[in-house]
Amino acid sequence: MALVKYNNNSISAITDIADSMKGAMTLIKEVTASSDSTISFVDGTSDVVLDSTYPIYQFEFINIHPQTTEKDFSFQVDTGTNTNYNQTITSTMFRALNAEADDDASLSYTTAYDQAQGTAFQVLSGDVKADSDSSVSGSLTLFNPSSSTFVKHFISTTNAMWYATYSIQTFVAGYINTTTAITEVSFKFNTGTITGNIYMFGVS
Numbered sequence: 001m002a003l004v005k006y007n008n009n010s011i012s013a014i015t016d017i018a019d020s021m022k023g024a025m026t027l028i029k030e031v032t033a034s035s036d037s038t039i040s041f042v043d044g045t046s047d048v049v050l051d052s053t054y055p056i057y058q059f060e061f062i063n064i065h066p067q068t069t070e071k072d073f074s075f076q077v078d079t080g081t082n083t084n085y086n087q088t089i090t091s092t093m094f095r096a097l098n099a100e101a102d103d104d105a106s107l108s109y110t111t112a113y114d115q116a117q118g119t120a121f122q123v124l125s126g127d128v129k130a131d132s133d134s135s136v137s138g139s140l141t142l143f144n145p146s147s148s149t150f151v152k153h154f155i156s157t158t159n160a161m162w163y164a165t166y167s168i169q170t171f172v173a174g175y176i177n178t179t180t181a182i183t184e185v186s187f188k189f190n191t192g193t194i195t196g197n198i199y200m201f202g203v204s
Helices: 009-012
Strands: 025-036 039-042 056-066 071-079 088-101 105-109 121-126 136-143 153-162 166-176 181-187 192-201
Touching: 009 088, 025 039, 039 192, 056 071, 056 181, 071 136, 088 121, 121 136, 121 153, 121 166, 181 192
Parallel strands: none
Antiparallel strands: 025 192, 039 181, 056 136, 056 192, 071 121, 071 181, 088 105, 088 166, 136 153, 153 166
């Protein structure tokens, strides 16, 4: 494969810098939760943009901490001004884990947390430990949520301190089976409150 070498002439010949900036992430909103029931991002509310401005939206969550142990961190979406957060999801999940004691490790598909045309909140990380030093961190990517033609695909990767004192990495992917534009995204634990930071980015 030949190397491409840039020089003063080739750089100065660039006439459209916009194409070279594709893939840039723009911070839209940071939400800090302190014992809140949910963290939600709603288009047009509190400076949130969730429309055709960006083809990809990415959520980064850092040190999301449950109120009590063995809680499932999850998300759902909604359309228009609806607030039921019960859109239809088909998803998959697998996870890798390793014990602090180094006496157990596994890689497995997790049927308990996948959905087949389900309307529940989609679990992104299950059974998160609630010790003072434990949490879950990771990301959720939502593709083309404003499309009126296609279903809405998503991918998530998280790592958490599991309830049994393991490091557990969880991979979730699926699609939200609607051709209506998604305008709202909500995160929560299945019970109790949530503490931590979630950053919302638009990807150009």
